[in-house]
Amino acid sequence: xxxxxxxxxxxxxxxxxxxxxxxxxxxxxxxxxxxxxxxxxxxxxxxxxxxxxxxxxxxxxxxxxxxxxxxxxxxxxxxxxxxxxxxxxxxxxxxxxxxxxxxxxxxxxxxxxxxxxxxxxxxxxxxxxxxxxxxxxxxxxxxxxxxxxxxxxxxxxxxxxxxxxxxxxxxxxxxxxxxxxxxxxxxxxxxxxxxxxxxxxxxxxxxxxxxxxxxxxxxxxxxxxxxxxxxxxxxxxxxxxxxxxxxxxxxxxxxxxxxxxxxxxxxxxxxxxxxxxxxxxxxxxxxxxxxxxxxxxxxxxxxxxxxxxxxxxxxxxxxxxxxxxxxxxxxxxxxxxxxxxxxxxxxxxxxxxxxxxxxxxxxxxxxxxxxxxxxxxxxxxxxxxxxxxxxxxxxxxxxxxxxxxxxxxxxxxxxxxxxxxxxxxxxxxxxxxxxxxxxxxxxxxxxxxxxxxxxxxxxxxxxxxxxxxxxxxxxxxxxxxxxxxxx
Amino acid sequence: xxxxxxxxxxxxxxxxxxxxxxxxxxxxxxxxxxxxxxxxxxxxxxxxxxxxxxxxxxxxxxxxxxxxxxxxxxxxxxxxxxxxxxxxxxxxxxxxxxxxxxxxxxxxxxxxxxxxxxxxxxxxxxxxxxxxxxxxxxxxxxxxxxxxxxxxxxxxxxxxxxxxxxxxxxxxxxxxxxxxxxxxxxxxxxxxxxxxxxxxxxxxxxxxxxxxxxxxxxxxxxxxxxxxxxxxxxxxxxxxxxxxxxxxxxxxxxxxxxxxxxxxxxxxxxxxxxxxxxxxxxxxxxxxxxxxxxxxxxxxxxxxxxxxxxxxxxxxxxxxxxxxxxxxxxxxxxxxxxxxxxxxxxxxxxxxxxxxxxxxxxxxxxxxxxxxxxxxxxxxxxxxxxxxxxxxxxxxxxxxxxxxxxxxxxxxxxxxxxxxxxxxxxxxxxxxxxxxxxxxx
Numbered sequence: 005x006x007x008x009x010x011x012x013x014x015x016x017x018x019x020x021x022x023x024x025x026x027x028x029x030x031x032x033x034x035x036x037x038x039x040x041x042x043x044x045x046x047x048x049x050x051x052x053x054x055x056x057x058x059x060x061x062x063x064x065x066x067x068x069x070x071x072x073x074x075x076x077x078x079x080x081x082x083x084x085x086x087x088x089x090x091x092x093x094x095x096x097x098x099x100x101x102x103x104x105x106x107x108x109x110x111x112x113x114x115x116x117x118x119x120x121x122x123x124x125x126x127x128x129x130x131x132x133x134x135x136x137x138x139x140x141x142x143x144x145x146x147x148x149x150x151x152x153x154x155x156x157x158x159x160x161x162x163x164x165x166x167x168x169x170x171x172x173x174x175x176x177x178x179x180x181x182x183x184x185x186x187x188x189x190x191x192x193x194x195x196x197x198x199x200x201x202x203x204x205x206x207x208x209x210x211x212x213x214x215x216x217x218x219x220x221x222x223x224x225x226x227x228x229x230x231x232x233x234x235x236x237x238x239x240x241x242x243x244x245x246x247x248x249x250x251x252x253x254x255x256x257x258x259x260x261x262x263x264x265x266x267x268x269x270x271x272x273x274x275x276x277x278x279x280x281x282x283x284x285x286x287x288x289x290x291x292x293x294x295x296x297x298x299x300x301x302x303x304x305x306x307x308x309x310x311x312x313x314x315x316x317x318x319x320x321x322x323x324x325x326x327x328x329x330x331x332x333x334x335x336x337x338x339x340x341x342x343x344x345x346x347x348x349x350x351x352x353x354x355x356x357x358x359x360x361x362x363x364x365x366x367x368x369x370x371x372x373x374x375x376x377x378x379x380x381x382x383x384x385x386x387x388x389x390x391x392x393x394x395x396x397x398x399x400x401x402x403x404x405x406x407x408x409x410x411x412x413x414x415x416x417x418x419x420x421x422x423x424x425x426x427x428x429x430x431x432x433x434x435x436x437x438x439x440x441x442x443x444x445x446x447x448x449x450x451x452x453x454x455x456x457x458x459x460x461x462x463x464x465x466x467x468x469x470x471x472x473x474x475x476x477x478x479x480x481x482x483x484x485x486x487x488x489x490x491x
Numbered sequence: 492x493x494x495x496x497x498x499x500x501x502x503x504x505x506x507x508x509x510x511x512x513x514x515x516x517x518x519x520x521x522x523x524x525x526x527x528x529x530x531x532x533x534x535x536x537x538x539x540x541x542x543x544x545x546x547x548x549x550x551x552x553x554x555x556x557x558x559x560x561x562x563x564x565x566x567x568x569x570x571x572x573x574x575x576x577x578x579x580x581x582x583x584x585x586x587x588x589x590x591x592x593x594x595x596x597x598x599x600x601x602x603x604x605x606x607x608x609x610x611x612x613x614x615x616x617x618x619x620x621x622x623x624x625x626x627x628x629x630x631x632x633x634x635x636x637x638x639x640x641x642x643x644x645x646x647x648x649x650x651x652x653x654x655x656x657x658x659x660x661x662x663x664x665x666x667x668x669x670x671x672x673x674x675x676x677x678x679x680x681x682x683x684x685x686x687x688x689x690x691x692x693x694x695x696x697x698x699x700x701x702x703x704x705x706x707x708x709x710x711x712x713x714x715x716x717x718x719x720x721x722x723x724x725x726x727x728x729x730x731x732x733x734x735x736x737x738x739x740x741x742x743x744x745x746x747x748x749x750x751x752x753x754x755x756x757x758x759x760x761x762x763x764x765x766x767x768x769x770x771x772x773x774x775x776x777x778x779x780x781x782x783x784x785x786x787x788x789x790x791x792x793x794x795x796x797x798x799x800x801x802x803x804x805x806x807x808x809x810x811x812x813x814x815x816x817x818x819x820x821x822x823x824x825x826x827x828x829x830x831x832x833x834x835x836x837x838x839x840x841x842x843x844x845x846x847x848x849x850x851x852x853x854x855x856x857x858x859x860x861x862x863x864x865x866x867x868x869x870x871x872x873x874x875x876x877x878x879x880x881x882x883x884x885x886x887x888x889x890x891x892x893x894x895x896x897x898x899x900x901x902x903x904x905x906x907x908x909x910x911x912x913x914x915x916x917x918x919x920x921x922x923x924x925x926x927x928x929x930x931x932x
Contacts, residue, residue: 194740202822204799207767209739209789211797211824235795237826266830 214238216272220455223247226257226340227455228477229462233431234470240264240333241429241475242275244283251293256341258286259477260303263353263429265332265402274311274331278403281310282337296339297416300348304412307335308350308403315405332404336370338425338477343484345369345425348414350401352377354433357481358443359423360451366443369415369425373401397430418483424450425479428461431472435465451480501528501728501776503805505821508840512826512833519745520787520800522823523840526773527780528728545647546583546603547724548636548677549574551621552654554590556687558623563655563685566710568618573714574651575614577721578606585639586614589632590625591660595639603643626660629696630669637673647775648677649724650700651717655684658692666692670699675731678702678774680720683922684710686914690921698755701774706922708915726777729807733762733770734783735817737802740767741790744801747771750844751782754851754925770806782929784844785823792827800825840930843883847927850879850888854924858895858917861908870896870908878904885928891920 191197197207204211216239217232223245232239246258262278264271282303289299315330334351347355352372359366371377376396379385390396401411426442436442445464450457458476465474509522549571557564571586578584583603588596597617598604604614632652640648658666673679679700683693684707697704703720707713734757738744749755761769773781787800804820828834857872873896880889881901889901894916896906 197740202799202802204802204822205739206737207740209742209799211799233795235829237795237797237828267832 211237216242219243220459221245222455224255224257225454226259226477226479227458228259228261228475229455229458230475231431231462231466231470231473233473234466236266236473238272239473240266240271240275241431241473242272242279242333243475243477244279245477246283246287248287248290250290250341254342256290256296256339257479258283258290258337258339259425259427259479260286260307260335260337261353261427261429261475261477262307262336262403263334263351263431263473263475265334265399265404268329268332268404270314270331271333273314274333274404277310277314277331278307278333278335282307282335286337286339290339290341296341296344296346297348297414300337300339300346300414301412303337304335304348304350304403304414305410308407308410308412311403312405312407330405332402332406334373334399334402334429336427336429338427338479340425340479340481343418345417345419345481346414347417347425347427348412349373350403350410350412351399352397353427353429356426356428356433356439356442357417357419357423358426358439358446358450359419359421360448361421362443362448364421366439368439368442369417371413372399373411373413374399419481420483422451422480422482424454424457425481426461426476427479428476429473431470431474432461432465432476434472435468436461446478450478454478454480501778502530503528503732503776503807503819505803505805505819507803507821507823508838509823510833510836510838510841511824512828512830512836514831514834515794515827515829516791517825517827517834518788518791520789520823520825521838521841521845522785522787522801523750523838523844524734524783524785524803524821524823525780525840526734526783526805526819528776529778544581544583544643544645545649545724545727546585546640546643546645547574547578547721548585548587548603548639548650550587550589550593550632550636550650550652551596552590552627552656552684553588553621553623554625554627554656555623556627556656563710564621564623566684566707566713567653568621570653570707570710570713570717571618572615574717574721575606575611577718577725578611579725580606582606582725583643583645584610584614585636586617587632587635587639588621589627589629589654591628591631592625593628593632593635595635596621601639601642603639627654627656627658628661628665629654629658629692630661630666633669633673633679633696636679637676640677647724647727647730649702649727649775650677650679651720652679652681652696653684653713654681654688654693656687657689666696670696674699675772678730680704680724682707682713682716682720683918684708684713686918690918694922694925701772703753704922706915706919708919723777727775728777730775731808731815732773732776733806733815734773735764735768735770735804735806736761736785737768737804738787739789739799742767742800743788744769745786745788746784748784748844748848749773749781750784750847751780751927751929754848754927757783782840782844784841784848787823789825792825794827794829797824797826799823843930844927846879846883847885850876850883850885851925851927853879854888854892854920858921858924861895866908870906873908874904874906877901877906883928885926887928888920888923888926891916891923895920 189199191199191205191207191210192212193205193210194208197205199212200206203214216230219230221228221243224247226245226247228243228245230239230241230243241264242262244260248256248258250256260279260282262275264275268274285306286299286303289302290296294302311331311333334349334353336349336353336355337347338355339346345357347369349355349370350373352374354372355369357367357369371381374396375398376390376393378400379390380387401407403410424446426446433442436445445461447453447457447460458478461476462474504527506525507522508525509520511520513520551567551571553564557567575584582605584606585595585603586597588594595601597614598610604610629652636650640650677700679696680702681693681697681704683690686708694704705716707716734747736744736747744758744761746756746758747761749757757771760771763769785801785803789798789800792798799822801823802820803823804817806815807818808815853872853876857869857876860868860872873892877889877892877896877898878901880892895912896908899905899907
């Protein structure tokens with residue numbers, strides 16, 4: 005839904021007062037009609053591109069959720085307590101179908117809730133899992149790997165993007181949009197000055213792109229792209245990718261994405277520390293035989309500890325925002341292994357499931373720790389009302405020393421067909437909120453070319469306005485062949 | 492032998508305090524730059540100064556008015572003797588007697604003497620020959636001090652000027668020309684004794700020559716003040732330090748002010764040094780810390796952009812005689828954001844020194860209004876000054892203000908002008924109005 009909306013100027017775009025008894029001409033910037041006082045802003049939908057910084061609010065005590073309303077738009081997800089018997093051997097999981105987030109209730113008999121063991125419908129673009137590349141554990145890191153692939157579509161170039169006025173930024177993501185690559189050490193802003201050791205132009209003073217402004221990484225079958233976006237001065241997102249294996253040698257692919265909380269102190273360090281810690285813990289736990297869902301839980305706890313530790317180390321304090329508080333970030337991660345898909349999260353970063361067969365429904369797999377999600381969950385507002393509120397994006401859960409109570413959410417799924425797991429920060433899902441929208445933005449060959457698809461998704465967010473940092477990781481999923489799991 | 496002491500030039504550090512976040516369209520970037528010099532200190536008892544050989548010229552007013560009352564001349568003699576006693580062995584020094592002309596009193600051969608037991612005794616003996624006579628032409632004293640100090644190979648060149656009257660026997664233009672000629676060649680502390688001198692003249696000399704100005708209302712207090720001044724000079728480790736400000740294309744330096752320990756506007760003292768950079772003189776440094784308030788106006792940028800608004804570095808002369816080099820630097824940044832909470836916050840240091848500068852201005856304006864008979868204007872300005880002094884914890888200035896006005900409510904700035912104010916109190920307030928306090932941490 006929201007993906008169709010281009011960013012709008014901060015105006016209601018009305019020529020005259022909508023009050024039928026008034027119809028006074030109004031200026032696009034007016035908030036109220038000058039004649040009758042009609043609230044003009046009430047007539048417009050909140051613009052899709054509006055900046056909604058991730059901010060924590062005090063975690064309230066929420067009323068107990070009522071029984072789920074089958075008509076609700078809210079996504080249904082599992083919580084650890086709802087999953088019986090997640091043993092550390094990774095076997096004998098109950099049948100857990102992927103839930104859809106359509107208005108149709110999940111129990112509706114459909115392909116999505118088919119038994120896991122059922123043979124997958126023939127899926128033409130079967131992703132080629134590369135087990136030979138899998139078993140070797142790769143240490144997770146945030147190192148940048150510039151994609152050297154043979155893709156026709158260039159990634160949106162942040163060095164172009166930063167020069168462009170956000171209002172006209174859309175063409176910046178066009179292919180090959182960097183005709184005049186400046187020489188090494190020359191300012192990207194004025195192209196005249198030399199860049200000094202601090203990363204600023206000695207002529208015009210503009211900050212130069214930093215390593216974290218645009219990061220890409222591809223590892224086996226998984227790929228991730230992170231971008232500063234168009235409106236923030238630095239990238240406070242981070243990610244970690246890990247390929248490891250279960251004790252029996254079957255490969256496991258881990259993707260972790262973190263979003264630093266802008267209103268906190270050193271959000272960039274928080275997200276980097278969390279992603280690094282979570283990736284490392286899960287990469288060590290899986291080969292030991294820990295159940296992926298348990299490993300995900302431990303990884304989130306470890307990430308929380310890493311961010312909490314940052315608060316004690318102080319830092320230089322120079323860039324502490326006014327009333328600065330402890331470093332904080334969100335986290336979302338996915339583990340794909342042996343027919344099992346595990347997601348875990350804290351905060352409002354999300355995971356989506358997009359089947360390769362786009363006629364099957366896509367699904368959101370996570371439930372935000374956000375004000376809006378809590379209001380919907382508590383039945384106090386419907387989704388439209390909740391997300392229209394200015395508090396909608398305030399998060400109620402995060403990693404950090406000042407988090408009220410760490411409540412890692414994890415959920416396990418056994419999709420019955422091939423697809424792609426999208427884990428991302430709100431910098432992306434603000435422009436593709438609904439699962440169908442995310443599926444629509446994801447290229448059809450995402451499972452085969454995950455890095456390319458991740459670039460396309462980042463480009464989608466930049467086209468929408470790039471109001472926040474954008475980070476997305478894509479992991480293809482292939483269900484085990486029929487009967488393979490019972491041997 | 493003292494001159495063989497190894498010079499230890501102080502190490503400088505630069506800290507920048509600012510709120511770098513600007514709203515959409517925001518252009519003015521404010522920052523407080525704290526410069527701290529350490530390690531150049533008062534280590535060697537015989538090392539002249541820590542930085543190398545130093546020369547000091549003491550200029551004593553001996554115009555006719557110095558005899559009224561006669562204690563003034565006595566006080567000046569005692570103060571100069573105390574200053575001579577404070578000189579470290581090996582320091583080059585001279586005493587100049589000043590009236591409408593300048594006379595080298597000691598050693599008297601157009602050169603500087605080297606401090607030692609014998610020369611100290613001789614100099615103090617020479618002070619007995621000081622007698623009050625003639626007029627006042629301070630420009631001539633400064634030019635002689637410059638000639639004496641310029642004739643020697645010195646690292647620290649400093650002068651002390653003591654006057655009791657107005658500069659009546661030369662034009663303001665001649666004094667201005669003398670100050671321009673001497674600026675950057677030596678530093679000078681200026682002291683007014685009694686209450687017959689002009690505050691703006693004395694503070695103008697000190698500010699042009701990067702020294703301190705003060706009043707010594709009672710001549711008996713001179714000796715202690717001179718001793719403290721000399722100890723300060725002996726602690727200097729390096730001279731001719733400049734604050735270099737680089738700004739990007741399209742940016743404009745709105746002002747550069749020293750704000751601690753006292754307010755001194757350096758904006759007009761800029762000397763351009765290459766493209767987009769300029770140096771602001773700060774004089775000589777010992778172990779000390781000073782704060783500067785810098786405001787730079789940069790071109791507005793789009794939200795999400797970050798730029799360097801200014802680079803602040805310190806330029807210290809090479810003791811070996813090479814080119815002056817930048818030693819330490821700090822960055823003043825500008826980041827444009829939508830976040831109102833971030834853009835509206837004022838950095839506590841910037842807020843504090845903005846208040847301290849306003850305090851100095853309010854005192855000056857209030858005293859000027861009082862002199863011109865504008866009672867209402869004086870009450871309003873001095874009331875504001877009382878309020879600012881109380882709010883910022885500037886107790887010394889608050890105390891001086893309370894001698895000029897009756898404070899009804901310090902927090903609200905309600906005051907009444909005192910019917911009778913001692914001239915010395917008013918002059919003390921005016922002279923010390925630029926003294927600031929630092930932020931309570």
